[in-house]
Amino acid sequence: MISRRLLLGAGLAAPFIAHAGASSPGFPERALRYVCPFPPGATNDNVSRTMSRALAPRLGVNVIVENKAGAGGAVGSRMVAEAKPDGHVLLNASAGNLTIAPHLSHVGYDPLRDLAPVALAGEAYGLVAVNPALPVHSIAELIALGRRRPGFLNYASAGIGSAGHLRGALLADEARIEAVHVPFPGSAAAAMSVVAGDSHVIIDPIAAPHALEGRLRPLATLGPDRWDAFPDLPNLAELGIGRNWPGGTWFGLFAPGGTPAPVIARINRDFNDSLAEPEVAAALRRFGLKPEAVAPEELGRRVAADHAAIGRVLRRLNIA
16 A cells, blocks of 8 residues: 555655756757646646656647636646647646546547647546545445435535546445535546545546545445456446456646647657656556556557547536
8 A cells, every 4th residue: 555645745746957968959949848738636627737747858848837727627738729730738647637528528539630639647536535524435335325315415426427436426326326526627626526525536647645535435446447446446346346447547748739630649759668667657546546558559559549448427417
């Protein structure tokens, strides 16, 4: 089991000022703006700061994180989609920004046209956790409570269209319970609402440090396998839940649509090389990610497939 210090210690410092690293001709010409579409303290923010620090020495310029939160990540995503397509403004997207939110509101960008896939940081684990005062100690008990008291339970998320929003709706649907969605401006605020007892449930990796310190009670994990931070907790799939849920909870890097292919290839190479650094991979794992290096084309196919599958589920669940 990992400690709170390890979970929070890496990637939270100010962006690294580069002192070394040669740049390729014409790119980069100046510092890069690395846009995180969520507030400080969110998982997206932690990933942004980790990867910006890793990229700076490879690119030979400063890589500066900018938090542009709002509308479940849509504000920052739109800003990048409208930026000059030269590779100097990048988006650290969560899956929800591109595969969920565009189905639910007028975000002002087409995720398949206006943003170019660059690199994947990894698939994120999720933690189903509750306020310790809630009288449940397992997923079965949570479902039983929801069935006894229809409409009583609520779940907090990082906003409308976030992965936590969809996961909560899918869990309620599969468990045949009624639960109220409570959106917040970021996962850190959502987690604190559950810690304070204002909300009951959260499904998000940001809940991990609170669970390890006893401020939240963990019930189960989501992800490709068991999360090694919680080796004794069952994965939802082991409980027969979530096996057919669409999409993943990934974090990836995107550029404005129309960014030249050589620029995308350069960033992808440096990003993937950074993922291979033990300290970078370890930091991402501490934030609940399973690092995965892929080509831009593969990330693009994943986004398109998730976008289509999630659209079908949202229509089935009548979420709009």
